[in-house]
Amino acid sequence: MTLTLNIQGHILRPDSGEAYTAALRRNSDLSVQPAKLIVQPAVYDDIPRVLAYALAQTPPLEIAVKGGGAHSSTWASSDGGLVIDLSKLNRVTLAEDKQSVTVQGGALWGDVYEVTAKAGVDVVGSPLWFVGVGGFTLGGGYGPLSGEHGLAIDNLLSAKVVLADGRIVQTSKEEEPDLFWAIRGGGGQFGIVVEFVFKTHPYAGPFGSGIIAYPGTELENVLKVIQEWKTTQTPADRLTLNFSRPAPHFKPSIVILPGVLHDTDGARSKTVLAPFRDGTAKPVLDKVGPAPDMLTVSHAADAAMAAAPKRLIIRGTFYSDMFPALLTAVWERWVAFTEGNEDVRGSAVLWDLTSPAKLAEVGVEETALKLREPHYWMAVQGRSTTDASVGAIREFTASIVQFVREKNAELSGRDLGWFVNLSQGNEKPEDVFGANLQRLRQIKAKYDPKQVWRKGFVIEPLAE
Template identity: 25%
Template sequence: MRGELIDRAHDDYDRARQLYNGMVDKRPYLIARCANAADVISAVDYGRENDLLIAVRGGGHNGPGLGSCDGGLLIDLSAMNGVRVDPARRTVRAESGCTQGDVDHACHPFGLAVPAGIVSTTGIGGLTLGGGHGYLSRQHGLTIDNLIEADVVLADGSFVTASETQHAELFWGLRGGGGNFGVVTSFRYRAHPVGTVHAGPLFWDLADAREVIRWYRDFLPQAPEELCAFLGLKTVPSTEPFPPEIWGRKICALICCYNGPADEAEAAMRPIRTELPTPILDGVTDMPFPALQSLFDPLLPSGLQWYWKGDFVRELPDGAIDTHIEHAAKAPSELSLMHLYPIDGAVHRVGRDESAWHYRDATWSMVIAGIDPDPAGATALTDWARGYWEDVHPYSMGGAYVNFMMNEGQERIRATYGDNYDRLVEVKRTYDPTNLFRVNQNITP
């Protein structure tokens, strides 16, 4: 290997095995910090030949810690973080160890961006393979809708490129099917014109939440696709840059991003400012897109305690709204939250059988996350998130964004893929019949 092998006796072992979720502590037998695709092939071969459990880590943000394992081989892709932008073709080649911030940084000088998530420290590998949604989804679709091809190391150690014309069934499965089929070493994406956006947060006191959410459910589906606004029920963190007079207040928030003609930005935002109560904070302004992408990074460093649950949501009836507000008022920490991410617009223009992502008719992807730096609060976070989810789940569509799932069992995985599940099983049988890659939301062959 050109990269580094780290065993339990290595001075860097404890740092190298850390995951984003501080609630998860795993101790792999060996960490292969790969430098290139050849290293990945060597690592996969070694793991297979020695009958080791194999986990693959890019950014390490996976909630239940599926980017590592106990006693097995961790294939660490974080050193594979090269990005090449082709501004003429508006395409981006990114190695699978890149974070979203790496890709944003490389694309921004060319006035381009790849549709992805909302936290810049997220690894593009897991985000892409799970689907990928964020500020540009309404306008340009999911991350997988902008994936052109992927280079993949398969369970037998072979290396293939998957696209619409090569290994097309594998390419279909990679777009939403997670890490079930191999180790992706690089992705090639379509990029879109994105430079300065009119964006930022607006906060209302939780007392206004019912009015804000009812308005939002009617406004969003008919809003221009250049405007994304995700809804959050949160607590204002007691830290800068927030004004001290609102620290600790329970709030309803809209985090907005308008990516259209600059002279139309104010008009696009006008309904939010004229049809709703006056917010207690209005942080919407012009900013470079990478600044928006990294806006919340300081609040969410690695090592916090996390427990999350998700669902796809089509409608927000009054009963659901009341249930959300009831549980948001009981949030056990300042960082705990509920977000509704819009996935309509361009996402709806792709058929549910065109990729592994089944819920093409959902309006929102919901996540409930209990978050706190103190390990002593882990039980309270978990209980709050589970109880909240159990009460709002009856208003959902049944499945969830795979990247917002914990270890929830096979029935839940089936619900997430719906009618696409059986086809995913066939792809798994073709490309990983022995289930070598099973540290994931597993499709059992």
């Protein structure tokens, strides 16, 4: 097999033992599928050879690409096909002038933050260290620094892509501009991005990070506080609002996870978070302190993630504002679902509240991301401790995001559609890509007419 492929990387098969088993693992146990082959390229030139081999089989092998493996679908896995596992291509290199950072396609955001933290610079990335740079970026890239600097795709300077025909091309606004447009929000349908070059920014820390938690009985008051807080929110202030049942009592709780940039000596956190402590809503837990860098922030949820059930389905969508009627209705549905079945009480709902003004400065035609009006995103994490309840979490996550989309449209007058990175693949393409779908189909026909890339959110090439 090695002689057939003639590559420098590793080839794993079902008889490869623990190495094969380890390479199959994903963030969700429900994302694991038994691949016929897993190839871990060591250099970019390995990938065209792997593609040629897979496509030469009869029938051709299904090709999946794994970056971080954090998505809860099977997009990065294959049942009986070939997985190109980019984990060995994880080098991160900061430019000498510290104005940009080059990141290989198999890197995790933790790999990036290790480099940027040492150098005293920051980059728009994921709030969680284990998320892959590739998938996160190709879907848009909403991160803790997005309030000040926009999305990851808005900070992407160039990329190196392995195309379906085996060519390796450089792409930017000047080189292969159609391809560069498509990979900024169009998902992984146009090639394997093996290298990203991101713009860096001056150090944004220290970061105010931690947790403020309330009993579920305080929901109405917490929503009042948030509505007031939003009137003074700056691009340097963000919140994630969670509906969850923390151990050991598993009572319905409202959890605020703050992210305060430039929090020197904790002074900004004290001011920014004062409304959550002034008595309107009464927290039962208040533990917020300074974190020195994004690497530390990205590891804040490690303990909770380690204890969470691994049978996981995540779906999400966009919303226009923190409408109390919307959040209260979702709260009631979530409480009822997690109350009635102990297997699924690890399920949670989260609402991101990052200032959207910066991302709205980019025109909808400038990247493949369809949504540029001010908006936020939310996600439903369906978790089950048993196989028997997997169907229930699938149904629950799908029903909640559908409800959020419809209720938000009713309250705002705008149907915002779906978020590609929080989709499962059975959504309508026009609801994911909007007015940009036609151009994406044209670019798909140009770069992947034979549909080599059929994992992820599939875009059909435009017929001639």
